[in-house]
Every structure is written in C-alpha cells, then in structure tokens.
Amino acid sequence: MARSSLEARSGLNIVVGITGGIAAYKTVSVIRTLVLAGHDVHVIATEAALRFVGMPTLEAISRNPVHTDLYEGVAQVRHVALGQAADLVLIAPATANTLAKIAAGMADDLLGNTILASNAPVVLAPAMHTEMWANKATAANVALLRERGFLFIGPAVGQLTGDDSGAGRLAEPDDIVAAALRAVISQDLRGKSIVISAGGTREALDPVRFIGNRSSGKQGVALAQAAAARGAAVTLVAANLEVPTPPSVSVLPVSSSAELQAAIQQAALSADVVIMAAAVSDYRPAAVAEGKIKKESQGDQLTLTLVKNPDVLAALVTSRRAGQTVIGFAAETETDSERLVQLGRDKVARKGCDYLVVNSVGWSAGFATDSNTVVILNGAGDIVGEAAGSKLSVAHRILDLLV
Numbered sequence: 447m448a449r450s451s452l453e454a455r456s457g458l459n460i461v462v463g464i465t466g467g468i469a470a471y472k473t474v475s476v477i478r479t480l481v482l483a484g485h486d487v488h489v490i491a492t493e494a495a496l497r498f499v500g501m502p503t504l505e506a507i508s509r510n511p512v513h514t515d516l517y518e519g520v521a522q523v524r525h526v527a528l529g530q531a532a533d534l535v536l537i538a539p540a541t542a543n544t545l546a547k548i549a550a551g552m553a554d555d556l557l558g559n560t561i562l563a564s565n566a567p568v569v570l571a572p573a574m575h576t577e578m579w580a581n582k583a584t585a586a587n588v589a590l591l592r593e594r595g596f597l598f599i600g601p602a603v604g605q606l607t608g609d610d611s612g613a614g615r616l617a618e619p620d621d622i623v624a625a626a627l628r629a630v631i632s633q634d635l636r637g638k639s640i641v642i643s644a645g646g647t648r649e650a651l652d653p654v655r656f657i658g659n660r661s662s663g664k665q666g667v668a669l670a671q672a673a674a675a676r677g678a679a680v681t682l683v684a685a686n687l688e689v690p691t692p693p694s695v696s697v698l699p700v701s702s703s704a705e706l707q708a709a710i711q712q713a714a715l716s717a718d719v720v721i722m723a724a725a726v727s728d729y730r731p732a733a734v735a736e737g738k739i740k741k742e743s744q745g746d747q748l749t750l751t752l753v754k755n756p757d758v759l760a761a762l763v764t765s766r767r768a769g770q771t772v773i774g775f776a777a778e779t780e781t782d783s784e785r786l787v788q789l790g791r792d793k794v795a796r797k798g799c800d801y802l803v804v805n806s807v808g809w810s811a812g813f814a815t816d817s818n819t820v821v822i823l824n825g826a827g828d829i830v831g832e833a834a835g836s837k838l839s840v841a842h843r844i845l846d847l848l849v
C-alpha cells in the first residue's frame with residue numbers, strides 16, 4: 447500500500463484524520479506545523495473527534511474547510527476525492543476503535559472511505575489507555591495493519607489522561623510531523639550532518655541601534671526544513687530570523703557577525719556540509735557607544751567609522767575538514783543575467799567554496815519573499831543548476847546537488 451517515495455518539491459496535499467480521543471487537542475499543533483511548513487492540509491474529523499476539539503479551531507488552523515460527513519459534497523464524489531488527491535494520510539489520534547475499523551476495511555464514515563480510496567502512505571498515531579493498546583484484539587489489528595504497509599508513530603510511554611501512565615500516550619506533535627513527512631520524502635540525506643546559517647546579522651552602534659540588512663532568513667530556513675525532512679541532522683545558526691524555525695532542527699540563535707562566525711565555526715567541526723545562506727555584515731562600527739548616541743553631541747551630521755568584518759565563508763573554506771562540502775550564497779543587485787553569473791564566477795573564485803548559489807536581490811526581489819530564482823555554480827564557476835519557485839523547492843534543488 448505504501449506508495450514509492452515522493453520528492454516533495456513544494457507543499458504536499460495531506461489529509462489529517464482525527465478520531466475520538468482526548469489527545470485530539472494535540473493534533474491541532476500537528477496541523478499548524480504542517481501548514482506553516484507550506485503543506486495543504488485537509489482535515490477529516492469523525493463525529494467523536496468533534497466532541498474533543500472544535501470545528502472552528504480546526505478550520506482556522508488548517509486554513510481549509512473541515513470534512514465530517516459522508517453525505518456532504520456528494521456531487522464532487524467527496525468520499526473518494528480527498529483520498530485520491532492526497533500525497534499522505536495521517537491519522538492522529540488513532541483510537542483502538544479506528545484501528546479495528548481500518549483493519550477490517552470498514553467504510554461507514556468519510557475517513558474510512560478516504561483511507562480505502564487512497565494510494566498514499568497512511569501514517570497512524572495511536573492513542574489509548576495501556577490496557578486497550580495491550581489488548582490482543584488491538585495487537586492483532588496493529589500487526590495486520592503493519593503487514594499491509596500502514597506506518598505507525600508511537601504510541602509513546604508516559605502519562606495518560608488521568609494519573610496513570612504507561613504505553614498508549616500520543617507521540618509528541620513534532621515527532622508525528624517528522625514521521626509523517628518521512629513516509630513521503632526520500633531520506634537521501636540520512637546520516638548527514640548539515641549546518642546552515644540563515645537571516646541577517648546586526649552590528650550594534652549603541653545599546654538601541656544597529657546596522658543590519660533586509661534578509662528575513664526564509665531561504666535558509668527553507669533549506670533547514672528541506673534537509674531535516676530528507677533525514678539530515680540539521681543545525682541552524684539563526685541570525686535575527688523573521689520566520690519561525692522548523693521542528694527537528696537544532697537552533698543556535700546569534701545576532702552579530704562575530705557571534706555567527708563563532709557559532710558556525712564550532713558547529714562546522716563535525717558537519718558534512720556547511721551552507722552560508724545568512725547575509726553577513728561586511729562592516730561593523732569601529733566602536734560601540736556605551737550609552738545611546740545623543741543628537742546634541744552630534745550636531746547636524748553623524749559620521750560613522752566602520753571596519754571590515756572577517757569573511758566567514760572564506761574562513762570556513764580554509765579550515766574545512768576533509769570531505770566537507772561548503773556552499774555559499776551570493777546576493778547581487780545586477781539584473782543582467784550574464785553579468786550576474788559573471789559576478790558569481792568571480793565570487794566563487796574569491797571564496798573557494800564548492801558551490802555558490804547566486805540570486806538577484808533588489809528593492810523588491812529576493813528578500814522576505816516566498817519565492818526565489820537562483821543559478822548554482824560549482825567551484826570552477828560552471829552552471830550546475832538553476833531553480834525558480836518557492837524557497838522550499840529551491841532548497842530541495844540545492845540539496846539535490848549534495849546527493
């Protein structure tokens with residue numbers, strides 16, 4: 447039943463089935479994480495599930511109508527359409543009753559029909575009391591479902607709804623998301639350690655002001671998300687991000703270029719791949735004022751003296767360990783594509799990295815947008831890839847070069 451691995455180049459179409467267990471409230475967080483990661487989530491809630499979590503919450507968080515009734519949308523043949531269109535079906539929580547129904551191939555509600563009509567991988571996150579999980583009927587159903595290719599995440603061992611604890615607790619939301627995405631995204635970076643810098647550095651002028659840049663961190667965060675989804679152990683050196691960090695990524699927050707350099711050099715010691723997606727300040731104020739710089743002491747003009755920062759990327763290249771791949775980014779305002787590539791060639795020669803991802807930035811391009819257009823050069827300056835589209839799809843294209 448499990449469909450062959452699908453390269454998730456951009457958002458997936460995911461059906462999340464919610465059945466009637468107390469842990470249903472945690473599924474709201476699962477849905478939120480999937481939506482924020484760019485996936486299109488369609489919730490099917492059983493009648494019992496809606497006793498535990500409200501329809502308005504599910505609709506607001508999933509950003510789609512919630513489906514409950516087998517007899518709604520009959521004209522669109524809804525009972526099979528949702529399952530046919532899905533790249534992935536996730537059921538959380540899956541109660542003992544739900545497992546029994548799926549094992550028996552029952553289709554007496556919309557969720558049962560959807561599962562039968564889908565060729566997508568189905569990931570089940572069971573939650574129930576320990577006795578119910580250990581019950582021979584449940585164990586036999588689980589064994590049968592595993593044999594048929596259904597994938598399981600959890601249940602975890604821990605505190606249950608009441609004071610009791612044991613096996614049967616719903617797996618943690620981030621673990622459920624990771625397991626679900628693993629079912630559809632090829633794990634071609636498993637075993638690799640990847641360090642990525644993202645965002646823009648800030649150089650302090652005084653306690654309240656800084657010199658910064660317009661990088662939001664979106665492309666670097668998309669790289670971290672894509673690499674983690676493909677099985678890599680990811681460390682994200684995060685400089686003043688304007689976007690949330692993905693789950694399953696270890697985050698090292700930094701602000702200035704000096705902090706970024708210290709963090710990434712340390713993290714690079716054990717990394718297979720280092721990607722410098724952050725926009726690093728080339729200069730910093732020669733002196734940082736102890737107190738706020740006051741107008742009265744400056745008059746009509748303020749002259750700042752800036753000193754050059756070290757080139758973090760070039761230093762990473764020089765100190766890299768054997769076999770480590772180092773990837774840089776180049777942000778250029780050049781609009782002519784040939785001259786843009788030439789600037790990239792000059793830059794890759796200067797920095798000595800293995801790949802350089804060249805993108806065009808400007809007043810309205812590159813920064814803080816959801817899409818990107820890049821040309822990827824190798825160390826010799828040859829074009830080895832081009833990508834245009836969502837920052838997540840561009841991230842996957844860059845990671846393809848590593849594989």
Ligand code: CTP
Nearest residue numbers: 722724726727728756757758759774775776777
């Ligand atoms: N970079 C760096 N340290 C710096 C400046 C940049 O590590 N002090 C890295 C960036 O993270 C990026 C690459 O070098 O991976 C290119 O950055 P970019 O700003 O395009 O180039 P610069 O080297 O700063 O050159 P210029 O600004 O003159 O184009």
